Structure formats: C-alpha cells, structure tokens
Amino acid sequence: MDNRDEVSAFLKSRRAKITPEQASLPVYGQRRVPGLRRGEVAMLAGVSVEYYTRLERGNLGGVSDSVLDALAQALRLGDTERDHLYALARAAGTGPARGQRRPKKATVRPSVLRIVEGLRDQPAYLRNRRMDILAANPLARALHCELFETEPVNTCRFVFLDPRATRLYPDWERVAREGVGALRVEVAKNPYDRELSNLVGELSTRSDAFRTLWGAHDVHVFTEGTKRFLHPAVGEMELVHETLDLPGDEGLSLTVYSADPGTPAADALQLLASWAATQQQETAAKQAESER
Template sequence: MDKRAEIGAFLKSRRGKITPEQAGLPVYGQRRVPGLRRGEVAMLAGMSVEYYTRLERGNLAGASDSVLDALAQALRLDVTEWEHLYALARAAGTGGTRARCRPKKATVRPSVLRIVEGLHDQPAYVRNNRMDLLAANPLARALHCELFETEPVNTCRFVFLDPRATRLYPDWKRVAREGVGVLRVEAAKNPYDRELSHLIGELSTRSDAFRTMWGAHDVHVFTEGTKRFLHPAVGEMELIHETLDLPGDQGLAITVYSADPGTPAADALQLLASWAATQQQETAPEQTGTEG
C-alpha cells in the first residue's frame, strides 16, 4: 500500500467533508469545491500553505504532535480519525526500506476461551484485527449460523461477498461501512500485515461496494452499539454489542451481544438458544453399543 497516497487521500477526503460555514469562515462568490481549500485548512491549523500542501502530498514524516493536533483540529477529526492520522504518521516515519513480514499468528488463550464459553445466554466471540472470528460460543455460532458456514470465517468477506449478508443485516450498508472503517484503521496501524493487505485487495477486486466505501477513507472502531439481525430461524432482533480489547493479546478483542431483560430481543435470544440446542442435538453423532 502506497503510504504517501494513503495519507494524501485521507486528508483530502476529510477537508472535502467540511464546509466553510462549519469552520466559521466567510464565503465569497461561487466555490468550485464543496469542502475547504488547502489555504483555508492551513490558516485554521496555523501553518503555511506550502507546509500543508507538503503534508497533503503524503509527507508526514517528521511532523510533530503539535502539528498533527493542529491539523486534526482544523479538519474537525473525531477521536477515531485523530488516532488514524497518528497511525499514518507513525507509518510514514518508518521509511520505505523495512521488509514486509508476516505477523505472528494470533491464538486464543485457554483462559479467554473459558470466558467466551462461560457466557451461556449471550453470544460472544473472539476476533482479530482482520475481522476473522477465531473462537465463538454456541450462541454466537447460532446467531451467525450462515457466516460459520464459510471458510475462512471472516465477517468482512461475508458482508461483501455472500448475498445472504444483506438479509441477515437489515442495516447492511451501515454494517458494511463500519467493517471497511475498521480495516482502514488496521491498515494504517499494520502496514506490513500481508494477510490484511491480501484481504483488502481481494475485497477491492471482487466487490464494487467495498471498493467504493474504501475510497471514502472513513474510519471506525468497534466499542459499543446496537445491531439488527434478521435471523433465518428466529426472525428480527436488535441486540446490544460491546467490544472489549484484550491488552495482552495484540489485535484480539471479545465481542458480546446482549439484550435488556423483558424486551422482545431478550425473548428472541431465548428462542435462539432453544433453536441452537435443537440443532446441536440433531447434528450430534448417535451413540452406538451398550455397556456389558
């Protein structure tokens, strides 16, 4: 991935989202661009136009924290975008001579598995920074039953390459944009992750929707929120999700879904648990022979 092009495209996309009115700038006559001009961003950030132009051309190497903070404030970046800008700057500072390497394969520790499997009434899974699901409890497998029919089990591949995803997620476009935003953040943090680069390249080649969303340079980090599902066996449910990073396992996080007690979503989760238990009984191997 071209680091300079990545930086330039991100900065251009952010200034293109801000109107002069939002930035508190006067507007005179007609403007050819909807967002801010380079000179306006430079003025808001307290730097010369020449210096900002150099930054937007992808040369963030050596930019101080104060410069990045001023730029983030001028572009009205949110917390996730701010951190993304810092990640791009760190990547730019490594230079272009570092050998591309394959990161160590993440494994789920037994203690983490016990946590996930101990949540009997809440769907829970462990994912890595590429959105691969590495471990899941039975209720999470039941909730994402169609996803777990694919190989490898990757939520972004499922969302963009499996037509069943648009049915499972009624808010498919939002789910898709958030997934792309997560990959965008991870690509800046881990520019030498070959598997991540291959995933992004595959989705860009095979999905027009992914290619369009990737070009928007939006970023996202999963923390908490709600997600709607239209499950093939249980029907519609809206669940609360929390994502907890595992500090001791870089790139891994636990996601847990739940519902407020007494709500239709809680009833749907109970129905899902019953359905999952029935499915497990039907697929369990029959015991043969008797003890003598």
C-alpha cells in the same frame, strides 16, 4: 511500504467534507473545489500553505504532535479520525525493519477461550484485526449460523460477498460502512500485514460496494452499540453489543451480544438458544448414524 497515497487521500477526503460556513470562513465568489481550499486549511492549522501542501502530498514523516493536533482541529476530526491520523504519521517513513513486516499470528489462549465458552446465555466471539473469527460460543454460532458455513470465518467477507448478509442485517449499509471503517483503521496501524492487505485487495476486486466505501476513507472503531438481526429461524431481534480489546493479546478483541431482561430481544435469545440446542442434537444424531 509507502503510505503517502493513503495519507494524501485521507487528508483530501476530510478537507472536502468541511464547508467554509462550518469553519466560520467567509465565502467569496464561485468555489471550484468541494469543501475547504488548501490555503484555508493551512490558515486554520497555523502553518504555511507550502507546508500543508507537503503534508497533503502524503509526507507526514517527522511531523510533530502539535502540528498533528492543529491539523486535526482544522479538519474537525473526530476522536477516531484523530487517532487514525496519528497512526498514519507513525507509519510514515518507516521501513519493514521498523514497521511491522510480519505481525505475529494471533493465537487464542486457553483462559480466553474459557471466557468465551463460559458466556452461555450471551453470544460471544473472538476476532483478530482482519475480522477473522477465531473462537465463538454455541450461541454466537447460532446467531451467525450462515456466516459459520464458510471457511475461513470472516465477517467482512460475509458482509460483502454473501448475498444472505443483506437479509441477516436489516441495517446492512451501516454494518458494511462500519466494517470498512474498522479495516481502514487496522491498515493504518499495520501497514506490513500482508494478509490484511490481501483481504482489502480481494474485497476491492470482488465487491463494488466495498470498493466505493473504501474510497471514502472513513474510519470506525467497534466499541458499543446495537445491531439488528433478521435470523432465518428466530426472526428479528435487536441486541446490544460490547467489543473489548484484549490488552494481553494484541490485535484480538472480544465481542459480546446481550439483551435487557424482559424485552422481546431477550425472549428471542432464549428461543435462539433452544433452536441451537435442537440443531446440535440433530447434528449429533446424524453423525452417530453415519458412524454405525
């Protein structure tokens, strides 16, 4: 798999976002291109125009770390964008034998599953690099009750293909942008993950919003932050979330939601737990009735 188109589009998109004023460059006459010219980026990075042109055509194979650092500085890349550039450089020129032809299928170890299920007062779930949720505790299932109505459970499919997502997430635009950015990071790291590529292709075909955001070439890494929910049974709540990668399980990460004690969000979580318990009781009663 050749990633030259991906490299080229990313570098062009970053160059287009920087104005000469931001780069402390003089402006003469009318400019025909948005952002910086190739020659200006080359000058800022300390390389020749011919060399930068080769890079922007997608040829990052064999590029040194010092050049990548200079390029990242010239394009004013953030930490996540810089890491993305390095991931693209590592993947450049690697064939299936050296790349990742078939990444190992992620499995949930029993000890990790016990951690997820042991967080009884906090919604917690485990996901893979394709945004499939592999395990979740009851409170997480209650928080994302509509998401868990579909199989396989995939957060990006829900965000872009289920109209209920715009109601569940009042800040849907931000949620959507971050989800696409996270997928973009994973594609650069795992260019030979066929299921990941298929997911991107499916969402690009079925969602105009996804296709537009994907074309922006923005990147994102989930760490910590806040997210607002408008739950169909509990109402609005704003929760803190932490996402932790599992070093012993490549490609898996644990996401946990919480609320500060004594806040409306904490009260909403308690109400959500009561609602979830009631739902479980009703489901168990219906199942027992059907088995009679």
